[in-house]
Structures are given as structure tokens and as C-alpha cells.
Amino acid sequence: MAEAAPRVSVVVPAYQAEATLGRCLDALLAQHTAGDDYEVILVDDGSRDRTAEIARRYPLRYVHQANAGPAAARNHGARLARGELLLFTDSDCVPAPDWIERMRAPFADPEVMAVKGAYRSDQPQLVARFVQLEFEQRFARLRRRARIDMVDTYSAGYRRAVFVALGGFDPRFPKADNEDTELSYRMAARGMRMVFAPDAVVSHLGHPDSVWRYARLKFSRGYWRMVVYKRHPGKMVADSYTPQTLKLQILATLALAPALALASWWPTAALALGGAALAAFLLSATPFLAAAWRRDRRLALAAPALLLVRAAALGGGAVAGSLLGRLGAGAGADR
Numbered sequence: 001m002a003e004a005a006p007r008v009s010v011v012v013p014a015y016q017a018e019a020t021l022g023r024c025l026d027a028l029l030a031q032h033t034a035g036d037d038y039e040v041i042l043v044d045d046g047s048r049d050r051t052a053e054i055a056r057r058y059p060l061r062y063v064h065q066a067n068a069g070p071a072a073a074r075n076h077g078a079r080l081a082r083g084e085l086l087l088f089t090d091s092d093c094v095p096a097p098d099w100i101e102r103m104r105a106p107f108a109d110p111e112v113m114a115v116k117g118a119y120r121s122d123q124p125q126l127v128a129r130f131v132q133l134e135f136e137q138r139f140a141r142l143r144r145r146a147r148i149d150m151v152d153t154y155s156a157g158y159r160r161a162v163f164v165a166l167g168g169f170d171p172r173f174p175k176a177d178n179e180d181t182e183l184s185y186r187m188a189a190r191g192m193r194m195v196f197a198p199d200a201v202v203s204h205l206g207h208p209d210s211v212w213r214y215a216r217l218k219f220s221r222g223y224w225r226m227v228v229y230k231r232h233p234g235k236m237v238a239d240s241y242t243p244q245t246l247k248l249q250i251l252a253t254l255a256l257a258p259a260l261a262l263a264s265w266w267p268t269a270a271l272a273l274g275g276a277a278l279a280a281f282l283l284s285a286t287p288f289l290a291a292a293w294r295r296d297r298r299l300a301l302a303a304p305a306l307l308l309v310r311a312a313a314l315g316g317g318a319v320a321g322s323l324l325g326r327l328g329a330g331a332g333a334d335r
Contacts, residue, residue, distance in 0.1 A: 011077030013073035013077065017051045031095070063077070069175060072169075085107060086159075086160045086163055088155075112194070112195055114184070115151070116155065117154075117200030123205075126298065129299050132207060149185065154204065174328070177224040182228045216313075218313035219313040223318070250311045285304065
């Protein structure tokens with residue numbers, strides 16, 4: 001008798017993942033589900049460490065490919081999947097025991113085409129705690145919406161038929177940065193309903209834990225988001241995930257550069273421009289700073305400086321992406 005196809009296929013891309021992969025797979029293979037109706041597919045994206053050795057200890061489907069980036073790895077796993085639903089998480093994430101069930105539940109509504117779960121982190125570093133608060137502020141924003149337009153691959157679910165019809169993630173994105181945003185915007189442009197499942201939680205083991213790592217990440221986010229905006233310009237105005245206050249902070253921070261340039265020969269104008277930019281920055285940051293104060297007084301004291309780093313890095317990345325950003329040649333996803 002032929003084996004029944006599992007209801008859910010979980011795809012995990014992995015690259016040089018030996019430090020975290022075991023915890024991820026332990027969690028995935030200990031899910032509390034209504035039955036043994038899911039499979040786990042691990043796509044090794046050309047790792048040279050012990051990723052393959054660790055993966056082969058587990059009862060899952062392991063496949064190795066030459067290094068091609070996480071978008072290509074996820075697409076590879078999706079092609080092998082037998083489930084009606086595709087779930088994605090990352091090799092540095094540890095899904096909660098009920099993650100599959102929480103991700104699967106919204107698909108009971110036939111209008112739902114994609115589901116986004118939530119991040120949690122127990123990292124003790126100040127910067128990592130700041131990053132987690134950023135996510136939680138955005139999650140609070142998403143909770144108020146009946147539909148969203150951004151599904152992140154750390155905790156993502158799609159109807160497989162829809163994912164395949166859209167061509168999956170664009171494999172020309174070279175790293176895990178905004179390829180999920182681009183697919184989400186394609187889905188939104190077609191009127192497909194995506195929803196937020198706040199109780200579908202994965203613990204992230206890799207929030208940036210230093211200012212330098214955080215700034216580099218945000219610069220990259222700004223760069224690749226501009227690449228996506230070139231393809232979906234309407235989303236530059238507004239989306240469900242990006243607070244308008246963040247855009248104001250970026251503009252205010254970028255305005256500080258001409259203020260400094262004017263300081264030596266037109267100090268009055270420099271003071272006026274710099275003062276207005278700083279006032280706009282602090283006013284727009286007030287809700288975040290208040291949330292930080294309620295959560296963690298030490299974090300609240302560091303938050304203004306970290307918000308400034310965030311705005312400067314995102315703004316610098318956005319400028320670079322506007323001028324230089326483009327996807328490489330090759331077969332891309334359907335658009």
C-alpha cells in the first residue's frame with residue numbers, strides 16, 4: 001500500500017550550522033501534533049562543517065546541494081515536499097513543541113494562503129534584548145491586523161500549491177535577506193491573504209549580540225529592502241510590518257549629515273536643521289522608549305543610542321541599495 005502523503009512538510013535550510021542544528025532538529029522531531037503527519041526536510045547548502053554528520057543522526061530527509069543561498073535551498077526542499085502545507089524555519093531556531101499545530105491552525109480558513117509565526121529569544125546580551133523588543137513591538141502591530149503582507153522565513157507557512165505556482169523564493173537573493181519580503185509582496189499584489197499567528201513561536205539562538213553585528217545586519221536589511229522596493233515601489237509608502245516612525249527616524253538621521261556639513265560655515269542653519277532632525281527623531285522614538293522603560297530600565301537607557309545606530313545603518317544601506325542594489329543574472333522567480 002502506498003504511503004499517505006504527510007499533511008505538513010517542514011523545510012530547514014542549513015549552512016555551517018553545526019553549532020545550533022541539533023537543538024533545532026530535536027525540537028522539530030518532538031512536536032506535539034494530532035498525529036505523525038509531518039516530515040522534516042533538511043537542505044544542506046554546501047556546508048563544510050559537521051552539518052551533514054549531525055543531520056544524518058535524525059530520522060529526516062537530508063539533501064545536499066552546492067552552495068546557492070537559502071532561497072535556492074528552500075526552493076529545493078519545497079520541490080521534494082509531499083505535504084499540502086510547507087513550513088519553513090531556520091537552523092538557528094528552536095520551535096516550541098506546539099509550533100506545527102499553531103502554524104497549521106490558520107489554514108483551516110481556505111482563504112489563508114500564508115502564515116507568519118513569532119520570534120522569542122532568551123539571549124542575555126543588551127543588544128540581543130533590544131532586538132527582541134524590536135520584534136515584539138512589530139508583533140503588537142501585526143496582532144491588530146486581519147491580514148498582513150510580510151511573512152518571515154524563520155517561522156513561515158504556505159500552501160504548497162500556491163508557493164509552487166508563484167515560483168517560490170527568488171534564488172538570485174544571495175543570502176537570507178529580504179527574499180521572504182519579496183515573495184510576500186508578490187502574494188499581496190495578487191490579493192492573497194496572509195495572517196499572523198503570534199502563538200506559533202520559535203526561539204532564535206542568533207539575535208545580534210554586539211553593536212557592530214547589529215549595525216552590519218541593519219545595513220544589509222536596508223540595502224536589500226531597496227532592491228525589493230525597486231520591484232514593488234508601492235510598498236515603499238507603507239506595509240503592515242514597518243512602522244512609519246522608523247522611516248521618520250531614518251530620514252531624521254540622514255538629515256544630520258548635511259547639518260554637520262553646514263556647521264563650519266553656516267552654523268545657524270546647521271543648528272536649526274540638526275535640532276529639528278533630533279527633535280523629530282526623539283519624538284518618533286517615544287513609544288519605543290516607553291516600552292523599553294517598562295521592560296528593562298538598563299535597556300531603556302541604551303535604547304536611544306541603539307535606535308540611532310539602527311536608523312543610520314538602515315539609512316546608509318537604503319542609500320547604497322538605491323544606487324547600487326540589483327539582483328544578479330539568472331533565472332528568477334515568477335513576478
